[in-house]
Amino acid sequence: MRPLRVLFLGGTGVISAACVREILAGEGEAGDIDLTVVTRGRSTLRPVPAGVRSLHADVHDDRSMRAALGDETFDVVVNFIGYTPADVKADVASFGGRTGQYVFISTGSVYSRPAASLPVVESSARRNNGFEYPLQKLRCEELLEQAHRYEGFPLTIVRAAHVYDETVIPNLAGWTTIARWRAGKAMVVHGDGTSLWNLMHARDFARGLVRLLGNRHVLGESVHITSDELLTWDEIHLSLARAAGVEPRIVHRSSEDIGREIDWMGPVLVDDFRHSMIYDNSKIKRLVPGFSSRVPFARGAREILEWFDEDPSRQKIDADLDAAFDRLVGDRDG
Numbered sequence: 001m002r003p004l005r006v007l008f009l010g011g012t013g014v015i016s017a018a019c020v021r022e023i024l025a026g027e028g029e030a031g032d033i034d035l036t037v038v039t040r041g042r043s044t045l046r047p048v049p050a051g052v053r054s055l056h057a058d059v060h061d062d063r064s065m066r067a068a069l070g071d072e073t074f075d076v077v078v079n080f081i082g083y084t085p086a087d088v089k090a091d092v093a094s095f096g097g098r099t100g101q102y103v104f105i106s107t108g109s110v111y112s113r114p115a116a117s118l119p120v121v122e123s124s125a126r127r128n129n130g131f132e133y134p135l136q137k138l139r140c141e142e143l144l145e146q147a148h149r150y151e152g153f154p155l156t157i158v159r160a161a162h163v164y165d166e167t168v169i170p171n172l173a174g175w176t177t178i179a180r181w182r183a184g185k186a187m188v189v190h191g192d193g194t195s196l197w198n199l200m201h202a203r204d205f206a207r208g209l210v211r212l213l214g215n216r217h218v219l220g221e222s223v224h225i226t227s228d229e230l231l232t233w234d235e236i237h238l239s240l241a242r243a244a245g246v247e248p249r250i251v252h253r254s255s256e257d258i259g260r261e262i263d264w265m266g267p268v269l270v271d272d273f274r275h276s277m278i279y280d281n282s283k284i285k286r287l288v289p290g291f292s293s294r295v296p297f298a299r300g301a302r303e304i305l306e307w308f309d310e311d312p313s314r315q316k317i318d319a320d321l322d323a324a325f326d327r328l329v330g331d332r333d334g
Contacts, residue, residue, distance in 0.1 A: 033213070
């Protein structure tokens with residue numbers, strides 16, 4: 001049997017790079033895959049590894065893509081970097097008739113907030129949740145679903161929740177969080193810190209996604225791949241603090257208060273992060289027998305701190321954020 005010919009649009013992001021590595025690992029359960037990756041060739045953080053066919057093109061430019069791919073066909077195309085309807089509309093035109101499965105990587109943020117019921121399943125209500133990223137992803141989903149229903153476009157939608165790797169501190173403040181604690185300052189956490197959130201290591205996500213490639217049972221379907229570990233936002237910050245070897249000082253402020261000080265954070269916190277999200281993972285487990293998330297966040301947090309502490313140049317403090325947190329802490333510090 002010939003290898004599955006797979007094309008990745010993108011391959012150097014948190015999720016896509018983990019999927020490249022998962023395929024390169026060549027575990028038998030992943031099957032035999034002949035992988036081609038298209039990127040702009042600019043990433044130094046997660047470069048495409050040796051042994052993978054790597055083409056350089058602008059995925060969002062038809063002429064550039066035609067020059068790179070010609071009229072090649074693929075069993076599977078996975079789009080990790082489709083952010084607007086224009087991006088995926090071009091893919092429908094380009095890959096209709098040239099692939100047996102088109103996988104669109106979307107986001108769990110398209111599900112309604114607050115959820116009408118928990119846990120969220122793939123058929124749960126979706127809506128515009130008040131900020132641009134999930135709005136555009138939702139519009140992409142709708143366009144692709146129309147193409148599937150009326151043109152036979154071989155669509156699979158995969159929704160990620162909050163995926164991280166060792167290079168990502170999974171909150172909105174990044175390294176500034178750790179720097180504040182190590183300087184003896186308090187860190188601000190939205191609300192009362194008890195809303196439930198979902199974090200998944202990219203390695204775990206990749207194990208699920210790779211095993212959906214070429215699966216005819218998911219054509220026309222949506223699947224979310226998320227962790228079974230339930231974490232409050234306080235627990236997330238406590239895990240980071242333990243990994244950093246510090247005693248955490250946390251001050252709680254409302255999402256609205258934070259948004260007034262840091263305007264770009266407001267919509268994300270108010271319309272997304274403050275709402276508890278629990279996902280039902282029975283569908284991915286049914287499609288990929290034996291699948292489960294293997295990396296608890298306590299271990300993931302240790303990997304993150306090891307990576308940042310290995311090279312101090314990675315430890316970037318946002319001075320504006322730091323000053324805003326000082327104002328938010330105010331007389332509540334201590």
